[in-house]
């Protein structure tokens with residue numbers, strides 16, 4: 230199953246289809262608590278069967294945005310629509326949306342199957358149908374053997390799956406997941422991410438997930454909205470967010486990146502030239518950023534796109550800085566070199582360790598050159 234996800238998901242991009250209508254639509258939604266604006270003029274379309282992630286630091290308005298969709302909060306301004314109709318005035322239970330909460334709040338005195346059945350019982354679904362549905366859900370989250378257990382007799386990961394089964398039991402059109410994996414350790418978290426992706430494909434549902442973990446968002450989502458102070462800063466697929474961040478905020482929030490501030494000196498033929506003072510470096514990037522000569526701009530390049538060498542490049546005048554290695558970090562199969570530049574600041578280069586037995590050619594205190602090509606990064610104007 231998981232193997233087929235890549236190709237399936239790659240082809241899925243209704244947001245690029247001008248005739249496709251979003252399932253969920255936020256239109257200029259504002260949410261104020263007193264004079265504090267928690268959600269600030271958000272307009273966003275989410276498509277049927279999409280796995281959409283809201284990503285941002287704590288307090289940026291992710292949960293509030295989700296609670297408005299679920300009907301637990303109401304917009305101060307603007308409108309939320311589902312399948313073309315306004316949700317205004319609709320109670321949470323009247324919406325084809327289910328929310329799985331940050332702390333998944335299972336009923337401690339109820340067995341796994343009773344927890345899963347709870348919403349269906351409330352809805353007065355016939356008993357036989359409830360039994361069938363609960364069995365289906367247990368199978369889906371692979372907990373058939375645990376049906377009679379109480380939550381405290383389960384591991385964290387199992388409890389999480391019960392909560393998931395409970396929120397899926399009513400077959401909502403849209404499932405809202407607020408930091409669903411927050412309580413899990415890293416390994417279980419990663420496994421569960423793939424299970425979520427499988428489930429979402431299998432059920433053909435629309436998932437909206439809130440997370441502050443950028444890796445998680447990058448793994449599960451078709452598209453990501455990066456938020457800051459109640460605003461959407463960028464909405465795009467994971468690779469675009471990573472490779473073409475639209476601002477320093479997004480570039481910095483997602484992964485590691487070197488950012489150099491400079492002044493634009495020329496724009497010609499798809500090339501932007503910049504001069505930076507600290508570090509002192511001339512920069513040429515292939516980019517069509519909307520900037521002008523004389524303006525301040527920022528060049529951003531990921532450490533894995535930076536080449537590190539003892540030897541000076543052939544052309545030392547452009548996209549090249551030099552300094553001294555002052556730290557080397559190992560992250561799995563990658564070494565990250567932190568280089569103190571001779572004329573100000575630091576720069577990082579990441580190099581894949583081809584083999585563990587190979588002697589590292591570059592060590593602490595070595596003098597090195599760092600270079601990058603004109604297509605290795607982006608020019609940012611904000």
Ligand SMILES: Nc1ncnc2c1ncn2[C@@H]1O[C@H](COP(=O)(O)OP(=O)(O)O)[C@@H](O)[C@H]1O
Nearest residue numbers: 262265267285286287288289290291292293294
């Ligand atoms: N009911 C409320 N009353 C007052 N302030 C609130 C309320 N709910 C959320 N907030 C504030 O709105 C901001 C966004 O909160 P939230 O949406 O929970 O952020 P996130 O989920 O991104 O961490 C926070 O500053 C929070 O304190």
Ligand SMILES: [Mg+2]
Nearest residue numbers: 291292293439
């Ligand atoms: Mg939250």
